[in-house]
Amino acid sequence: MKLNIGLDQDTLKQVNELLNALLADQHVLYIKTRKYHWNVSGPSFLEYHEFFEKQYTQLEAAIDEVAERIRTLGGRPVSTMEDFLKLTSLKEDKSDEIKTPDMFKRLLDDHEQSIRELREDVSKCEELEDAGTADFLTNLMEDHEKMAWMLRKYLS
């Protein structure tokens, strides 16, 4: 059944493509944060272990929101690891040994990249006159800005 919400098919297609690319990035970032939750060590182990858990829990919630936004707009969320890896602009962390400060730095870089991409996505949605998705992505960008701030604090 076609949506009759004031956005044409082409607009919906473009917005859903942009949301699926975001969904792919979020999965890579989620897995990377979880990897660090599992592998962090040292005197502040428990603090960092719990910090990463807080962040991946937040990312998990965001993933669900994005997928359901796609469904709301009549699209189909990408749902396989293969497709996530094809669509993402982030890189997986395949290394075995990672120093703790590097964990923070790599996550910070990914969040900052996500923020820059989200900022562009917000502008694109505004151009397409999809106020709902522009607002949704603005809120998400603010969440990433806060997560990035916390990661930055550990590095300063």
Ligand SMILES: [Fe+2]
């Ligand atoms: Fe755990």
